[in-house]
Amino acid sequence: MKKSWIAFLTMVFCITLTQSVWAAYKIGFVAAITGPASWIGEPEKNTAVMLQEWINSARGISGVPVEILIEDSKGMEGDAVLATKKLIERDKVPIIIGSSTTGESMAMLPICERAETPMISMASALSIVTPEDEMKRMETSAQPWLEVAKKQRYWIFKVAEKDADNVEKIYMYCQAKKIKKVGIITVSSGYGVEGRRQLKRLARKYGIEIVADELYEMRDTDMTAQLTKIKASGAQAVINWSFGPAQVIVTKNWSDLGMRGKIPLIQSGAFGNKNNIKLAAGAAEGVIVVLQRAVFAEKVDPKNPQKPVLMKYKTEYEKRFKSDVSTFGGHAYDAIMMTTEALKAVGPDKKKIRDYLETKIRYWPGVGGMFNMSPSDHTGFGTDGMEMIEVVKGEWELAK
Amino acid sequence: MAEYRASPFGLYSMSLFSQILQFLFSGLTVGSIYGMVALGFTIIYNATAIINLAQGEFVMLGGLIMFSLTVGAKLPLYVGFPLTILIVMAIGVLFERFAIHPLRNASLLTLIIITLAASTLFQGIAMFIWGKDPYTLPPFTSGGPVIISGAMIVPQTFWVLGTAMTIVILLGLFFEKTIVGKAMSACSFNPMAASLMGINVRKMVLLSFVLSAALGAVAGIMITPISLMEYHRGPVLAVKGFCAAVLGGLGIGYGAVIGGFIIGILESFTTALIYSGFKDAVALFILLFILCFKPSGIFGSEEVGKIKEF
Numbered sequence: 001m002k003k004s005w006i007a008f009l010t011m012v013f014c015i016t017l018t019q020s021v022w023a024a025y026k027i028g029f030v031a032a033i034t035g036p037a038s039w040i041g042e043p044e045k046n047t048a049v050m051l052q053e054w055i056n057s058a059r060g061i062s063g064v065p066v067e068i069l070i071e072d073s074k075g076m077e078g079d080a081v082l083a084t085k086k087l088i089e090r091d092k093v094p095i096i097i098g099s100s101t102t103g104e105s106m107a108m109l110p111i112c113e114r115a116e117t118p119m120i121s122m123a124s125a126l127s128i129v130t131p132e133d134e135m136k137r138m139e140t141s142a143q144p145w146l147e148v149a150k151k152q153r154y155w156i157f158k159v160a161e162k163d164a165d166n167v168e169k170i171y172m173y174c175q176a177k178k179i180k181k182v183g184i185i186t187v188s189s190g191y192g193v194e195g196r197r198q199l200k201r202l203a204r205k206y207g208i209e210i211v212a213d214e215l216y217e218m219r220d221t222d223m224t225a226q227l228t229k230i231k232a233s234g235a236q237a238v239i240n241w242s243f244g245p246a247q248v249i250v251t252k253n254w255s256d257l258g259m260r261g262k263i264p265l266i267q268s269g270a271f272g273n274k275n276n277i278k279l280a281a282g283a284a285e286g287v288i289v290v291l292q293r294a295v296f297a298e299k300v301d302p303k304n305p306q307k308p309v310l311m312k313y314k315t316e317y318e319k320r321f322k323s324d325v326s327t328f329g330g331h332a333y334d335a336i337m338m339t340t341e342a343l344k345a346v347g348p349d350k351k352k353i354r355d356y357l358e359t360k361i362r363y364w365p366g367v368g369g370m371f372n373m374s375p376s377d378h379t380g381f382g383t384d385g386m387e388m389i390e391v392v393k394g395e396w397e398l399a400k
Numbered sequence: 401m402a403e404y405r406a407s408p409f410g411l412y413s414m415s416l417f418s419q420i421l422q423f424l425f426s427g428l429t430v431g432s433i434y435g436m437v438a439l440g441f442t443i444i445y446n447a448t449a450i451i452n453l454a455q456g457e458f459v460m461l462g463g464l465i466m467f468s469l470t471v472g473a474k475l476p477l478y479v480g481f482p483l484t485i486l487i488v489m490a491i492g493v494l495f496e497r498f499a500i501h502p503l504r505n506a507s508l509l510t511l512i513i514i515t516l517a518a519s520t521l522f523q524g525i526a527m528f529i530w531g532k533d534p535y536t537l538p539p540f541t542s543g544g545p546v547i548i549s550g551a552m553i554v555p556q557t558f559w560v561l562g563t564a565m566t567i568v569i570l571l572g573l574f575f576e577k578t579i580v581g582k583a584m585s586a587c588s589f590n591p592m593a594a595s596l597m598g599i600n601v602r603k604m605v606l607l608s609f610v611l612s613a614a615l616g617a618v619a620g621i622m623i624t625p626i627s628l629m630e631y632h633r634g635p636v637l638a639v640k641g642f643c644a645a646v647l648g649g650l651g652i653g654y655g656a657v658i659g660g661f662i663i664g665i666l667e668s669f670t671t672a673l674i675y676s677g678f679k680d681a682v683a684l685f686i687l688l689f690i691l692c693f694k695p696s697g698i699f700g701s702e703e704v705g706k707i708k709e710f
Contacts, residue, residue: 034527034532035632036632038527038532038632039532039533042531042532188677214671214676215675215676215677216676217680219633219636220430221429221430221433221623221626221627222426222429222430222433222626222627224422224425224426224429224552225422225423225426225427225667225668225671225672225676226671226676228419228422228423228426228672229671229672229676232419244534245534245627245628245630245633248534248536248628249627249628256544256545256552256554257422257545257552258545258547258552275533275534279534279535279536279628281536281538
């Protein structure tokens with residue numbers, strides 16, 4: 001009899017103990033850790049793990065520990081949706097961060113909107129934060145290339161650069177180089193489709209004509225045919241919008257077809273991983289990339305307010321995980337740090353967190369850029385967050 | 401980089417002939433990859449009538465193991481190549497012994513679903529060993545692309561083509577001229593009759609898995625310099641390879657390779673003449689179209705098709 005009492009008391013003790021551990025600030029985190037977009041999700045997950053350690057070793061958020069609940073969406077819309085539902089309904093998280101890709105984020109956002117839960121996406125497409133009718137208005141207006149979004153989705157934010165800004169940065173570069181005709185080649189996944197949409201919308205603004213518009217699948221093994229068509233179209237530059245191995249194959253094909261020095265190849269931001277240069281085995285020489293500053297933190301102007309954040313993140317990440325830093329992990333960094341700040345100020349209240357993100361993130365130096373959130377801009381930074389980079393002798397150099 | 405001067409239209413564009421040639425070469429490159437993968441399907445099918453859905457994983461493992469041995473452990477090519485094939489063959493043995501052999505009395509469909517499970521398992525293991533990054537191998541012969549009348553082809557394509565041809569010839573000889581080969585094809589038509597004739601059916605099934613693992617490994621080693629390789633590449637290669645094998649007539653070596661070329665070239669010319677967004681659709685549509693009129697594939701025989709379950 002006595003023994004069973006002791007057992008019972010131990011049990012009660014254990015339960016209270018675990019509950020006191022559970023009384024932490026929960027953050028829902030969905031990323032494509034495995035699957036075709038795993039090279040985006042992996043550094044994001046690593047960053048989440050690292051930040052949780054940082055925050056909790058510094059006594060958490062005003063003494064309350066943080067628990068980042070990491071879910072793997074496998075790069076699939078269905079899994080991303082299930083993970084989001086689980087986090088909101090079962091784990092009762094006050095905020096969702098995720099996911100890594102545009103397609104997944106688009107699938108997740110209706111759930112967060114319905115549950116009135118703020119969501120910070122780590123993917124790039126403008127349409128994640130901009131309602132579809134607003135996108136339509138911009139595209140169907142008399143001068144779509146001059147439009148900017150005025151309305152944003154109430155609950156949805158994102159920290160990755162907007163694809164539209166990436167495109168504008170590229171077109172600014174083309175304009176400076178007197179390139180008037182471009183060929184575009186895009187992958188037919190969410191990321192490529194949205195990129196293509198912006199490439200087509202904004203071309204006129206910079207006096208650029210798209211003379212070839214080619215597509216390929218994410219796991220295609222050769223894009224020579226598409227590039228041959230672009231080569232024959234009279235394009236003065238090729239803009240490739242994709243990610244993963246396909247982006248390297250396009251680079252190799254471009255180099256093999258002898259287009260280097262004649263028709264420059266401009267890559268979307270996803271090329272920003274040193275491994276891509278290594279994989280292309282010399283073929284990446286002269287490739288132009290539109291990049292955020294994380295990957296070349298050392299070369300950033302010391303007067304830039306982002307510099308200390310960038311250097312700290314880069315050195316710590318590379319020390320901890322023994323791999324090169326990428327822009328993607330930076331998105332996770334910004335999303336988690338913003339959330340932590342909001343939790344510190346207003347506690348785990350969904351509506352208050354949302355309001356904090358929209359109104360209080362001002363001149364906020366992150367890895368991605370100087371964030372300035374507002375009711376009409378839930379990304380918070382524009383073309384100023386990017387630089388045009390050229391691959392020179394296997395290194396990132398500012399493009400001249 | 402210097403300023404790009406506005407190039408007058410056509411300065412860097414190619415003549416129509418070199419364009420067509422370029423599309424053909426591009427189709428050949430892609431087609432030879434599909435063909436290589438397709439070859440692996442034929443052997444297991446010939447011996448067991450099983451469609452091995454983990455065939456793409458043999459290819460993936462071939463590429464990745466070769467990477468670890470030659471780039472990672474810095475072994476020379478002539479050591480790494482056979483060693484890779486041996487390792488993948490061993491994996492084929494384990495696969496057959498642990499997944500197929502204990503269930504030899506199960507229906508064909510069950511066995512095919514088991515190969516699907518194995519495919520997921522191999523991917524998971526590969527992800528743990530190599531992580532999620534893609535890898536590449538240096539091409540077998542160094543030097544830039546070969547230019548023929550203004551069109552470009554990478555030398556590695558010749559290696560893929562040559563290897564595919566050699567394998568087709570060797571396979572043909574094996575199935576037509578050797579007792580083991582004939583015994584193996586007997587097993588797929590009627591395992592019962594074959595075993596009554598004194599053929600050890602179980603050994604033949606094991607042998608077929610070993611052989612197709614070896615073929616997969618060769619395919620992986622050959623195509624990785626062109627297309628890169630990562631843990632997740634198997635299923636897509638398997639789908640395209642399977643289409644090629646079906647188009648050429650399942651179980652026929654040269655049919656698989658030619659099927660691969662047809663699909664590759666169709667994709668390339670769809671890009672050229674219609675639109676790159678439609679290339680997979682057009683290639684698969686033509687596959688369905690041909691199969692409507694000739695369900696056994698271009699080189700397949702109707703009678704043989706009737707005996708088999710799939």
